[in-house]
Amino acid sequence: DVKVTQSSRYLVKRTGEKVFLECVQDMDHENMFWYRQDPGLGLRLIYFSYDVKMKEKGDIPEGYSVSREKKERFSLILESASTNQTSMYLCASTRDPSYNEQFFGPGTRLTVL
Amino acid sequence: QKEVEQNSGPLSVPEGAIASLNCTYSDRVSQSFFWYRQYSGKSPELIMSIYSNGDKEDGRFTAQLNKASQYVSLLIRDSQPSDSATYLCAVNYDYKLSFGAGTTVTVRA
Numbered sequence: 001d002v003k004v005t006q007s008s009r010y011l012v013k014r015t016g017e018k019v020f021l022e023c024v025q026d027m028d029h030e031n032m033f034w035y036r037q038d039p040g041l042g043l044r045l046i047y048f049s050y051d052v053k054m055k056e057k058g059d060i061p062e063g064y065s066v067s068r069e070k071k072e073r074f075s076l077i078l079e080s081a082s083t084n085q086t087s088m089y090l091c092a093s094t095r096d097p098s099y100n101e102q103f104f105g106p107g108t109r110l111t112v113l
Numbered sequence: 114q115k116e117v118e119q120n121s122g123p124l125s126v127p128e129g130a131i132a133s134l135n136c137t138y139s140d141r142v143s144q145s146f147f148w149y150r151q152y153s154g155k156s157p158e159l160i161m162s163i164y165s166n167g168d169k170e171d172g173r174f175t176a177q178l179n180k181a182s183q184y185v186s187l188l189i190r191d192s193q194p195s196d197s198a199t200y201l202c203a204v205n206y207d208y209k210l211s212f213g214a215g216t217t218v219t220v221r222a
Contacts, residue, residue, distance in 0.1 A: 033210075040214075042201075042212055042213070042214045042215065043157075043201070043212040045209060045210075048209070050208075058209070090156055090157070097208040098144075098145075098208070099144075099145045099162075099164070099205065100145055100205040100208060100209070100210055101145070101147065101159065101162050102147075102159070102203075102210060103159060104149075104156040104157050104158070104159075105156060106155070106156050107155070107156040
C-alpha cells in the first residue's frame with residue numbers, strides 16, 4: 001500500500017510566522033503535489049514536483065514555496081503566514097504522471113490567527 | 114484549469130439502493146479519470162480509476178466512462194451507511210488533476 005504521511009494533523013500559527021508543512025511518501029514516487037482544500041472552492045493545486053530539486057507552480061502558488069531535497073520528501077513553506085492561508089493542506093504522490101493516479105496523505109488542518 | 118462538473122447534490126438514498134453520481138469534463142484529450150471518496154474531516158481516498166470507455170466494476174462500485182460524450186459516472190450498489198461521504202471526480206489534464214466540487218451522498222437507514 002502507498003503510504004503518504006504529513007508532519008502534523010493540526011497546526012495553529014500566528015500571522016507573519018514562517019510555516020513548514022512536510023510530506024513523506026514511501027513508495028519511491030517521483031511525482032508529488034501540494035493542494036489546499038476550502039469549503040466551496042474545492043481542491044486547488046499549489047505546487048508540484050516531478051523530480052528532486054524540481055518544482056512547478058500550480059494554480060495558486062502565491063504566498064507559498066516548496067522544497068524537494070530528497071525524492072521521498074516534499075515540503076510546503078508559507079513564508080509569512082496570513083489568515084487567508086487557514087485551510088486544509090493535502091499532499092499527494094503518484095508513480096506515473098501520464099496516468100496520474102494520486103494517493104493522498106491525511107492532511108494538515110492549519111489555522112492562522 | 115480545465116472544468117470538471119459534478120451533479121450538485123446532496124444526494125440522499127435509502128440503504129440498499131443504488132446511488133448514481135455523474136461528472137462531465139471539458140477537455141477531450143483527457144485519458145485518465147478517478148473517483149475519490151472523502152469522509153468529513155478526512156483526506157480523499159482513491160476508490161476507482163478508469164482509462165477506457167465502458168464499465169469498470171470493483172465490488173459494489175461501478176465506474177462508467179464515455180469519452181465521446183465526455184462524462185464519467187459512479188454507481189454505488191447496495192448503498193450502506195458507511196458510503197455516506199463526499200465523492201470527488203478527478204480528471205487528468207496535462208499531468209495535473211482537476212477536481213470537481215464533489216457530490217455529498219447520505220445513505221439513510
